[in-house]
Every structure is written in structure tokens, then in C-alpha cells.
Amino acid sequence: MAAVYNLFIINKSGGLIFYKDYGSAERMDTNDSLRLASLWHSMHAISQQLSPTIGCFGIELLQADNFDLHCFQSLTGTKFFVVCEPGAQHMEGLLKVIYELYTDFVLKNPFYEMEMPIRCELFDLHLSQAVQKERVFILGR
């Protein structure tokens, strides 16, 4: 059983630029993942409007019956979110690590065009290492 089920990265206009499955029951088809990503983008924006106080930056954690969703938005509006087991800890840390990997292996890649789907081998490699490490950490407790 995986601790992290999925990882999504959405660009600032709501387009899915990266999706990776780490062991959910069924891999989502591309159209559905694109739809879910843009749906999340708009719900994230609506949640800011409904805030009772000022300074709201959108949903950080969604607790569903069968999973938790942790979301991190960078200053430039790129959103990273992981779908994990309910109650999984240290997901903020993992998201920070993923963000660092993104800046190092995607943004610094001279062939990468901004806001376009991410196809960087090194990013994939380091990402699976980070998620694997997280999994070992959780199972090791």
C-alpha cells in the first residue's frame, strides 16, 4: 500500500503540466486527470472568495473519506498537490522537496518551456526517489 497515491502539478492557468501515479487502484485516463486538475484550480480560487477573513490563499488540505489531498501553491501560481492516505504526515515537507526538485530540474532545464507539460527525465528520477524515501519513512515507523 502506497502512502502517496498521485502527484499533480498545475500551471498558473489551471492546465495540468505533470501527473504521476504511485499506486492507486486504477490509473486515471488523461482526459480525467486534465479535468480534475482544472476543477481543482477553480475550486482553489473559489475557496479564497469564501473566506471569512482577509488573506486567504486557498485550500491547503482536503480530507476526504478515502484520501487526503495536500496542496502547495508557489508564489508564481503553480500548484502542486499530492493525494495520499488519510492521516499521512509530513506531506508539507514532501511538497517542499518536490518544489525544490521542480526548480532544480525543470525550471533550470534550458529546453523546458514555461507552463508546458513537464518531460524531464532527471525530474522523474529524483521525484520517484523522494516519494520512495517518504514511503520508507512512513513504513519504517
Add this chain to the structure above:
Amino acid sequence: MQFFGGSAAIGITPSPAAPPGTATSLSGNNANMLYIFNRNGVCLLYREWHRPLRTLDAQQDQKLMFGLLFSLRSFTAKMDPTSVDKGNLGVPLLPGQGCSYHSFQTNTYKLSFMESPSGIKLILVTHPKTGDLRDSLRYMYNLYVEYVVKNPIYVPGSAIKCELFNTNLDQYVKTLI
């Protein structure tokens, strides 16, 4: 309450309502607002205790809230990583069908959500540091059953105007941590 696992732990004890102005000062002040929607998306009750920021008028705000809840519901049902056959995204779901959610939080608030089998949705917005409010929402649902549904002059589907319900709600909300 056979719908919710049948535990009789949350017994309702309608205590006499405190006269206004007697609320103790050491009470928590965590709750921001409460929405109750029926299954058709009609806002039966909107109650607010602390809301400094209003971006929309009341009706638009309620519509937006219901829209968000509806979309989140289809989102979680489709996202559910533990089930295989999840149907299509955006198809209206019956209460209890598919994977639902019970709360989400942002840096400024936490929203807790409960849906009864009849499609009554209770939404409580509180301070982001508040703990798990699932039991509190069930208690509030019990209050709704006691003071609204059992009220003989209440017409189902209309806006709730039961004073006893409101006072009990206010009283209970003050105890939330």
C-alpha cells in the same frame, strides 16, 4: 439515528436556552458561519458569528458555497484512489454515493461538511486550528431534527425560522474548540 452507525453516544439533551447576554466570556469564539442546504441547493439557514470580510451579497455567497461543495463532491468521488469503477466526472451523486469528504482547510479557515442521507448539508466554517468537527456536526444535525423537523409549523424546504433552534445553535457553537 440509525443512519450514522447507530451509536447512541450523542444523546440530545435540550437544556433550557440561556437568556441573551449571559454567555460566559470564557467561551470559545471559533465558529465563523454555518450554512444548511437541502438537497436542491436551497439555503435553509445561514448564520454567522464572526465574518469581517464579505466579498459578495448573501445570495451570491450561498450559491457560490453550494457550487463549491457540489464540485468538491464530484472531485473527491472521481479522485478516490482506492476504488476502481468511479463513473464519470460531474454526474450528480446521491448522498452517500462515492467517496465524500468531511473537511478542508485553508490558511484562514476550516470548512467542515456533513451530508445526511436525505441530502441535508451542514457546513460549518471555523478557525483553521479547530480539531475534527464531525461529531459536532452530527450534534447540530440532531438539533436540526429536534427543533426544526419536529416543529409542526415548519414547512420542509423553506427557510428555517425557529428561534429555539437558533438559540441552541448559538449556545452550542460557543462551546466548540
